[in-house]
Amino acid sequence: MTDRPQRRPRLAKGWVRAIAWISGGTAFFSALGVIGVAPKPAVSAPKAAPRRVIIRRIIKRVVIVDPAPGVPVVASAPTVTSSGGGVTSQPTSTTGGSHP
């Protein structure tokens, strides 16, 4: 008969879990601590001014010349056109210069 070597005692499952939670939590909070104690910039960045979208309409006046006989009919056109659209509901389609 030979003597079997003695096994090292194993930690209980609960202990292993507890150690994992403690080490994970410590790592997480120590990172927050580093961020908290890091030096701040002396002057905070200036707030960006809210962007204004400027739409510049070109049309100032509508001139209707002798109507040509043909299929399309002008359904609506702006009368004064420095700002604001003349029509509100969505058209079926639009035509403009060669859209990319």
Next chain:
Amino acid sequence: MTRRIASFRAMGTHVRLIGPAAGGARAAASAARAVTDIFAREDRRFSRFRPDSELSRVNAARGHEIQVSEPFAALLAEAIEAARRTGGLFDPTVLNALVAAGYDRDFDELLAGARGALNPPVACGRWDEIALSGDRVRLPGDVAIDLGGIAKGWTVDLAAEQAVAAGLPWALVNAGGDLRVAGEAPDLSIGIEDPGAPSLECARLALHAGALATSSVLSRPWGEDMHELIDPRTGSPADTGILQATVWAPTCAQAEVLAKVAILGGLEAVPDLPVALVRADGDLVLRMQTGEAA
């Protein structure tokens, strides 16, 4: 009621097929497939940015006679005839001038950086030296052709007609503002974009047949006063005091030609046709009948 049946990119632009909301699903699917295939096929034929396109092959063979496909010969004949009818205001031989002005690459690359002209203006007006006989073409040795706009209009016409042949009662095909209605359509509401603010409309039309095309010198500039509309009289980007022209014609290929001609020559250059012009002084000139809102 209308619905968008297909939407895709082709020829460097957005293409949309619109039809009746109540059309059958099978007809709509068949029409969508036909329209997509037609744009892919005609782009392969007419693109100047594809080295393997038929157009590139013809330009590479300048100075020599070359055989072309029947559709290529048909559209080239239409372009030459349009040049003759408009006294050269429409000119398919502006390619060298266009490249000299800086439009030497696909538009997505061009817009990546503003630039000026690459070279001094190049003389145009050589369309009457193109020899076209049946399916044989011979360009002069120092001339190259660009069929970009008229080819797009031609493709829109083919696509709209094919969509109806596929079973839709009517169809509207719009390729970046060049549009054609085919079949028995109701009055469709079409907005003309304001050239200064394309998200807004400067007028709205009711259209149930034919085609509309719009040319603008503001829509795709790549530098100060640099845009794709070459004035064949100067060989430089047009500066005529007209910023945008929308023209109605029976076909989109015709409307495409006439929209350019209207920018270059004003109302007098497109007599008797329904036109909307936006002038640099802020006038919107409408030569169209007025009616009830669509």
